[in-house]
Amino acid sequence: xxxxxxxxxxxxxxxxxxxxxxxxxxxxxxxxxxxxxxxxxxxxxxxxxxxxxxxxxxxxxxxxxxxxxxxxxxxxxxxxxxxxxxxxxxxxxxxxxxxxxxxxxxxxxxxxxxxxxxxxxxxxxxxxxxxxxxxxxxxxxxxxxxxxxxxxxxxxxxxxxxxxxxxxxxxxxxxxxxxxxxxxxxxxxxxxxxxxxxxxxxxxxxxxxxxxxxxxxxxxxxxxxxxxxxxxxxxxxxxxxxxxxxxxxxxxxxxxxxxxxxxxxxxxxxxxxxxxxxxxxxxxxxxxxxxxxxxxxxxxxxxxxxxxxxxxxxxxxxxxxxxxxxxxxxxxxxx
Amino acid sequence: xxxxxxxxxxxxxxxxxxxxxxxxxxxxxxxxxxxxxxxxxxxxxxxxxxxxxxxxxxxxxxxxxxxxxxxxxxxxxxxxxxxxxxxxxxxxxxxxxxxxxxxxxxxxxxxxxxxxxxxxxxxxxxxxxxxxxxxxxxxxxxxxxxxxxxxxxxxxxxxxxxxxxxxxxxxxxxxxxxxxxxxxxxxxxxxxxxxxxxxxxxxxxxxxxxxxxxxxxxxxxxxxxxxxxxxxxxxxxxxxxxxxxxxxxxxxxxxxxxxxxxxxxxxxxxxxxxxxxxxxxxxxxxxxxxxxxxxxxxxxxxxxxxxxxxxxxxxxxxxxxxxxxxxxxxxxxxxxxxxxxxxxxxxxxxxxxxxxxxxxxxxxxxxxxxxxxxxxxxxxxxxxxxxxxxxxxxxxxxxxxxxxxxxxxxxxxxxxxxx
Amino acid sequence: xxxxxxxxxxxxxxxxxxxxxxxxxxxxxxxxxxxxxxxxxxxxxxxxxxxxxxxxxxxxxxxxxxxxxxxxxxxxxxxxxxxxxxxxxxxxxxxxxxxxxxxxxxxxxxxxxxxxxxxxxxxxxxxxxxxxxxxxxxxxxxxxxxxxxxxxxxxxxxxxxxxxxxxxxxxxxxxxxxxxxxxxxxxxxxxxxxxxxxxxxx
Numbered sequence: 001x002x003x004x005x006x007x008x009x010x011x012x013x014x015x016x017x018x019x020x021x022x023x024x025x026x027x028x029x030x031x032x033x034x035x036x037x038x039x040x041x042x043x044x045x046x047x048x049x050x051x052x053x054x055x056x057x058x059x060x061x062x063x064x065x066x067x068x069x070x071x072x073x074x075x076x077x078x079x080x081x082x083x084x085x086x087x088x089x090x091x092x093x094x095x096x097x098x099x100x101x102x103x104x105x106x107x108x109x110x111x112x113x114x115x116x117x118x119x120x121x122x123x124x125x126x127x128x129x130x131x132x133x134x135x136x137x138x139x140x141x142x143x144x145x146x147x148x149x150x151x152x153x154x155x156x157x158x159x160x161x162x163x164x165x166x167x168x169x170x171x172x173x174x175x176x177x178x179x180x181x182x183x184x185x186x187x188x189x190x191x192x193x194x195x196x197x198x199x200x201x202x203x204x205x206x207x208x209x210x211x212x213x214x215x216x217x218x219x220x221x222x223x224x225x226x227x228x229x230x231x232x233x234x235x236x237x238x239x240x241x242x243x244x245x246x247x248x249x250x251x252x253x254x255x256x257x258x259x260x261x262x263x264x265x266x267x268x269x270x271x272x273x274x275x276x277x278x279x280x281x282x283x284x285x286x287x288x289x290x291x292x293x294x295x296x297x298x299x300x301x302x303x304x305x306x307x308x309x310x311x312x313x314x315x316x317x318x319x320x321x322x323x324x325x326x327x328x329x330x331x332x333x334x335x
Numbered sequence: 336x337x338x339x340x341x342x343x344x345x346x347x348x349x350x351x352x353x354x355x356x357x358x359x360x361x362x363x364x365x366x367x368x369x370x371x372x373x374x375x376x377x378x379x380x381x382x383x384x385x386x387x388x389x390x391x392x393x394x395x396x397x398x399x400x401x402x403x404x405x406x407x408x409x410x411x412x413x414x415x416x417x418x419x420x421x422x423x424x425x426x427x428x429x430x431x432x433x434x435x436x437x438x439x440x441x442x443x444x445x446x447x448x449x450x451x452x453x454x455x456x457x458x459x460x461x462x463x464x465x466x467x468x469x470x471x472x473x474x475x476x477x478x479x480x481x482x483x484x485x486x487x488x489x490x491x492x493x494x495x496x497x498x499x500x501x502x503x504x505x506x507x508x509x510x511x512x513x514x515x516x517x518x519x520x521x522x523x524x525x526x527x528x529x530x531x532x533x534x535x536x537x538x539x540x541x542x543x544x545x546x547x548x549x550x551x552x553x554x555x556x557x558x559x560x561x562x563x564x565x566x567x568x569x570x571x572x573x574x575x576x577x578x579x580x581x582x583x584x585x586x587x588x589x590x591x592x593x594x595x596x597x598x599x600x601x602x603x604x605x606x607x608x609x610x611x612x613x614x615x616x617x618x619x620x621x622x623x624x625x626x627x628x629x630x631x632x633x634x635x636x637x638x639x640x641x642x643x644x645x646x647x648x649x650x651x652x653x654x655x656x657x658x659x660x661x662x663x664x665x666x667x668x669x670x671x672x673x674x675x676x677x678x679x680x681x682x683x684x685x686x687x688x689x690x691x692x693x694x695x696x697x698x699x700x701x702x703x704x705x706x707x708x709x710x711x712x713x714x715x716x717x718x719x720x721x722x723x724x725x726x727x728x729x730x731x732x733x734x735x736x737x738x739x740x741x742x743x744x745x746x747x748x749x750x751x752x753x754x
Numbered sequence: 755x756x757x758x759x760x761x762x763x764x765x766x767x768x769x770x771x772x773x774x775x776x777x778x779x780x781x782x783x784x785x786x787x788x789x790x791x792x793x794x795x796x797x798x799x800x801x802x803x804x805x806x807x808x809x810x811x812x813x814x815x816x817x818x819x820x821x822x823x824x825x826x827x828x829x830x831x832x833x834x835x836x837x838x839x840x841x842x843x844x845x846x847x848x849x850x851x852x853x854x855x856x857x858x859x860x861x862x863x864x865x866x867x868x869x870x871x872x873x874x875x876x877x878x879x880x881x882x883x884x885x886x887x888x889x890x891x892x893x894x895x896x897x898x899x900x901x902x903x904x905x906x907x908x909x910x911x912x913x914x915x916x917x918x919x920x921x922x923x924x925x926x927x928x929x930x931x932x933x934x935x936x937x938x939x940x941x942x943x944x945x946x947x948x949x950x951x952x953x954x955x956x
Contacts, residue, residue: 067534068534069534070406070532070534072402073541079541079543080543083539083541083542083543084542084543085542085543085544085545085548086542086548088539088542090537090539091537092534092537093531093532093533093534093536093537093538093540094532094537094538094539094540094541095401095402095405095532095539095540095541096539096540096541096542097398097401097402097425097428097432097541098398098424098425098428100394100424101394101395101398101401101425104390104394104395104398104399104402105398105399105401105402105405106402107388107390107395107398107399107402108357108359108388108398108399108400108401108402108403108404108405108406108410109402109403109405109406109532110402111356111357111386111388111399111402111403111408112356112357112386112402112403112404112406112407112408112410113406114386115356115357115384115385115386115403115408116356116384116407116408117384121534138391138392138394138395139391139392139394139395139398141391142390142391142392142395145391146388146389148388337792339788339789339792339793339798341785365804451804452804472825473825500827502801502804503801503827504827506801506802506804507799507800507801507827508784508785508788508789508798508799508800508801509788509798509799509800509824510792510797510798510823603827604827605825606824606825606826606827606828607826607827607828609825610825610826689804691828691829692828693828693831694828695831
């Protein structure tokens, strides 16, 4: 990746962060000729992290493939809000089949293109955490194992949001959902083993795995661009804030995603063939409490009593991520 | 060219001749030899260009087919029994999307209890899925039906299931006439998809449809199956012209013209049924047989025409609707609804889980029907003693244990003797 | 609607049942018989009875041969001929079930009918013995008796010829395995022809 690390976080067409950059370093979103693959008119909630992430991912992928991209989408929020019959927000060939089969449908499309000799047409599969980490997991693993030429993107909002905020395999410990309610002695989601799809993807040793958040959209675009340079199975796991499901203010979508990364709870990194190749260092580590407080799905940790024990457990997980991925800057530079 | 080969091999070669571009394969008895043969044909370059995908489940197999077909590729897979059930969500998705996928179902019983032998419960469970269902009586017909299936599917934009009896046909070595590539190319043109994922002409496929439009969209599936009632005989005729054989179509009669007793069946059991008909004729009975070759769409008019003037109809079927009775029988009664002096219809549920349907047993049930002893529903060769004892056990013992194991013990198949 | 022409009751069909144990090539034997018949321009059908057989478990395979197309797929309940690849099956399975009176039973054994304890059935059926396993060891180097048994069959039941059997074997196998089986088949054939009176117990 040749693009220098950009510290400005604004990315819009007229934002200072773009105006000061050379045109070729600006985001795809800065380009008025961008594909607008997920165009306006869709029915996402105000502040939807998934809509934001998908727009960036698809436009970047469309640029990288010169507009020759086919998308397979799992059932979920993105699918539902983008295609309210008889309208569609999609400006690329797009197919929605089922909840659990998006990776397999993408595999099928890639196979068809290969059989027809269409080497320059690329395939992207996408879905939420439910469709990727739970019900679609078998198909995802199969796609990885065969190294099918598919970029699969998981927009992780940590729950089955489309159906009313139920718990998924990606729901973090202690989070309140409709099926892990904030009642009883252990309110919220139990502290389970977790299921790190990016680590599992790395265990398949596929050519490229990366995580990203909607807090650093340059980075997100870069990773899509990097992924599109590669052939074979690629996996991108994007943390996308869900204001409704997380109980956060719609204006805080990007800020909360940044807190997730800066606390260490959501490590941002890249890996190739099972080995980590880069990490997004945390400039100033943030205590997990700062991340948890703005989200009503964690409100029961603060009231009626402060659950320091639970928060400490969550902090321990963040610390483990920081240690495991080496997320802090050089110790000398640490504030 | 005439060859003496296994049914599975004949089907694999037929499918290869149809030039599929994507094959999704997941093994399940008794379909394995089909996907194995196809894997070799792709790997050694005989079938090219074709992508053969070894998938990790049947659900993925059908899903890969959906993606490939939506991207404009001629697509194929095969399954049976449990595998068909595992992919059911995708089976409905494929027909709902109108994708012309062809799938072989090597008919096998559905568990529990697990059973690997032939009956029709698998395909019958999907009779309402929107897939066209064709049943082969012989390996030659199985081969022929795959050629017709691709053409039919692509013409009406519906997926087609070609059913062939597992083991009985798949694993039987018989003489078949395998056509040449030129002959097949002449019969089956290249796939011209009606809808396709194309960056040059982007479209959205698979949107949610609400109450205001769902009925119309689903009705179209029914309408297309009704159109298939015309397309199927037309394609069978074209096939006969091209290959000189009678295969496919909606129904086929045997000695029906003046028959007052007709035995109806699907698939390979027709051979035995015809032997029985010949015996009955020799005995002076006016017997005939009706082979249902296309079960969905249900060829109501043809069945009515074939059976309307008979006095009694014996429907032999290898599946049943639990709690209700026969399935094919129900459909036959539907066809005879409103016919004046309609024949009595007897459902005979036979061959479940691979139990052989013998001429002797069929003779017995036909004799019962002729003498007015047969009821509406008969389970052929049912060991009523075993069943009654198990039912009594269930009534009298608070913990009788699992039925299957008790029955196996009674039958001396499992050890320990009856409890 | 299509109609298929009625045919008179089939009288000329030959139904063969092959008994053996898993791993002895029973299914292949049935298949090769059918291929041999096919090569002679007949209709033939071969299929196994399917179970969860493991190596060593009793298995059964079937073959029908006719000059007319074969439409039945029923298991063969009343065979005309049996081939018994493993004589230890006589104690385990009712091998003779349904066999037509005077039906031929081709038995793979170097022992006598008396040794096998089959004198009482010798009156009902035509028992023919052939040491197929020994011939296989000699010509093929492996104790797989099918090839030899098929050669013996060609001699004992004049329905298919030895040439057709050899061609079927060569179609299925390659190199030394094919030639070994063909040699064993030929040896068995000649053995039966040379000394029919001694070996055939009427």
